[in-house]
Amino acid sequence: MSGITPPVARKQAHPLKHHGIERIDDYHWLRDDERQSPEVLAHLEAENAYHKACFAPFEPLQQTLFQELIGRVDKDESSVPYRWHQHWYYKRYQGEQEYPLFGRKRELEGEEQLLLDANERAQGKEFYSMGGLSVSPDETLLAISEDTLSRRLYRISIKRLDTGEWLSDSLSDTDGEIVWAKDNQHIFYIAKDPQTLLGNRVYCHRLGDPQANDRLVYQEADDSFYLSIGKSLDESRILLTHESTLTSEVSILDANQPEACFKPLLARETGHEYSVAKRGEEYYILTNWQAVNFRLMKATESSFADKRSWQEIIPADESRRLEDLLVLKDYLVVQYRQQGLSQIRILPLNGAPEYELDFDDAAYVVGLDVNPTQDSHHLRIYYASPSTPESIYLVDLTQASPRRLLKQERVLGGFDSQHYQTERLFIDARDGAKVPVTLVYRKDKFRQDGSNPLYQYGYGAYGYTIEPDFDSAILSLLDRGVVYAVAHVRGGEMLGRPWYDAGRLMQKQNSFNDFIDVTLALVELGYCARDKVVASGGSAGGLLMGAVINQAPQHYLAVAAHVPFVDIVTTMLDESLPLTTNEYDEWGNPNQAEAYRYMLSYSPYDNISRQAYPHLLVTTGLHDSQVQYFEPAKWVAKLREYKQDEHLLLFHIDMEAGHGGKSGRYRHFEDTAEEYAFFFGLLGLA
Missing domain, CATH: 3.40.50.1820 (Alpha/Beta hydrolase fold, catalytic domain)
Known part of the structure; x- marks a missing residue:
């Protein structure tokens, strides 16, 4: 300038x-x-x-x-309450405040008990982020983790919910995850190395003890693995997941025995990825063992270590990537992706016919919402598309009845979904691969004559799929006649695990080629003007941007x-x-x-x-x-x-x-x- x-x-x-x-x-x-x-x-x-x-x-x-x-933001937005133990839990926002309030009620129409006002915790801080919030099994204590520096190093604090008193316990340099033992006196957390920021040690903390006395439960010796910690849906087991890019392992500990040690369900095997969901004495297993796009199997805890004893529930399918699983008392709920679109399939465990939930948009995102109780015949899901705000639905699984809308995100400022059009294309890349593209534009501002500006977004790494979600911010693009496109390039997992493998390691160049080829095709197809293309990406998507502008700067x-x-x-x-x-x-x-x-x-x-x-x-x-x-x-x-x-x-x-x-x-x-x-x-x- x-x-x-x-x-x-x-x-x-x-x-x-x-x-x-x-x-x-x-x-x-x-x-x-x-x-x-x-x-x-x-x-x-x-x-x-x-x-x-x-x-x-x-x-x-x-x-x-x-x-x-x-x-466009609903200033007093609140989440749909969910029932856990004896209370309904939710979070809500209030006016101009930046951070949520967390509350609960005995009955839906009853009096609110305010558990935490994050605005008070953030007061006077330039940066504030809550990593986790966990209520003890007897619902008397609240543990939270907070980052005030933006280094993703979280400090855990604990509050009594009857008096509002904060206990003296303070656990620093954690990854933010918090899991309670059944006795309400012990919590498990993952400590991070302050230099590498890797969460490589699991500790058990007894309330009232100094952090220096916390028991080291597990230490990860392999720096290529991440750790995460959670609980089975029936709350009987604490699950420790060890994950690298291509290998995973799950270890368990009885939630009634916080002094015990974790033991692996199946020792890690290079290239084998699996995750589990517990029901009674059985574990349902999403595994890529002899299944590139994963399959669903079942085993007992005692026989788990012998893969040959596993029973197949859903076989491998090269066209379908199994992605998520919810195991209820009487139903299996499986989420999978086929041709880039997510589907949810219901498998009754009483022998009744299986069925799927139907969705109509050309591109959309659907997934499992908060389902905190295993003994339930209801399923909560979330749904959105580039032109449909996030919606929370309740499905009565006993009747396979039409889903009931519990709440849809309210978008202020006169938003009308009928003004916007979503399209899904497959663009031919230079090597013949077909790259999925999600497009959205405002109908009355769009002409397929090569005159519109284009905003193209991409990521393409870690197998992470950029979902065709709703984002109220992009309305500012669409309302000014900009076409918004997400290029689901190789390196993500929009088309299953092979799509990811084709965009990493020695095939990384495919990610850059895909992004550039999508741009050129959208210009040729008349979706945008050749001299009005802008692009954006962050983190690994920033690497994508950096490579693209070195290799094809003239197109942007x-x-x-x-x-x-x-x-x-x-x-x-x-x-x-x-x-x-x-x-x-x-x-x-x-x-x-x-x-x-x-x-x-x-x-x-x-x-x-x-x-x-x-x-x-x-x-x-x-x-x-x-x-x-x-x-x-x-x-x-x-x-x-x-x-x-x-x-x-x-x-x-x-x-x-x-x-x-x-x-x-x-x-x-x-x-x-x-x-x-x-x-x-x-x-x-x-």
Whole structure:
């Protein structure tokens, strides 16, 4: 921008040599693990000042958009109450407050007991996030976990619900999960390593004891595994799940015996993934054993360790990926995905005919809602589509009756779903693969003549599927004539496990090709104008954006990369950083020459070249625990050195936030409004 000079980071050669290849990282000095270096902080503040100056023309639009976005929010929204033990539990919002209130009632029409006001807990804090909230089995105690730094290191606190008194117990550096033993006196939690941020130790805490006295129940020796902890639906077992990218293991502990130790149901086997749901003495097992897209099997606890004794319930099907399971007393509820669309199938255990729940939208998301009681003949599900706000339904399983709508998200500001159209396409990629695409647009603003702007979103990693969900924020795009598209590229799992496998490790380039090919096809099909395409992605989706703009910058007017993972080779060589060793099965282990060379071939930071780039908005958080701030900081510095254009390159560092951006119900819309204002200003839609 004329008259405003961008920050120029000094260069200090830092040689990196592996497998006979030398890289020179001139901006390595921007890494400061303590986040206290005056020079580094001064550079980041200079980037923020430049961003503020250049963004000034967009700021009025950002403020307008922010008010527009929060204006659609139902300020007094509340969740649908669910019955657990002797109470109905729910959360609700109140007016302009940023955080929820949690309450319960003995009877639905009875008097509320306020369990927690998160606004009081967040008062005076720049950042606040609740990790977990767990009521003791006798419903007399409340345990919560909170993060006030945005590093995903949670402190657990415990409150008496009869007096409102907070106990002296304070458990720091946890992953936020909380599980009660049956005696109401012990809780289990996972402790994180403060350096790598890996949750690798499980402790049992007795109320009233100092944390230093907590018993170490389990320590994970393999840094490639994540731990998570929960409870069986009948509350008789505490479940410890060990997961790496391709292997999982489940260990159990009797919830009545908190002094006992976890024992594995089936010892981990490389490449075998499984999860369990308990019913009586039996466990139902979702497993990929001899089943790429998983199958459902059954075993008793005593025979579990012998896979040959497992009984098959639902066989493997190459066209159908089994994804989730709910085991009730008299019913199995199975969620699966076929041709990219989720389905829910009901299997009565009394021999009655199986049946499925039907859904009509071209693209939608459906899943299991809160179902806290195993002895139930009712099922709660959630449903949404890009043009249908989230809806909670109740299904009476005894009658296979039509589902009953309990609540639909209320969208203020005159929203009418009839104004919007959802489409689902399959685009031919360059190698013949058919890439699913979810499209939504406003009917009266759309012309399939190549005139509309396009906003394209993608992720494509970890087997994570970007669902065709409802998001009230995108109405601000659609109402201005922008077509919104999600490219479900390889690396996600929209089309089952093979779709994921085809976008990781030595096939990662497919993710980038898919995204680019979707853009080109949507232009050719007339859904958008060739010179009005903007794109966005965050985290691993930021890696997608970084690779795409290196490989095909000419196809994009502007790109937003949020907390982008762009220095993949250097990060994956540094085992002191969070997530590194856990992700060798996702990206590859660069200590191996073949993997190193392949990762280097697409690494966004290493492949910046002297060419023209789109307008770029890059965001990060100084305290990001997932993608460290210095990755995008180095990337932006190098882009400034190499790019051959006069386009905007804006870098916004939130000096308080982490990977998820701003906290709070309304404040997080500031980030969305910033991105939209950037795009709209460049598209001439201001």
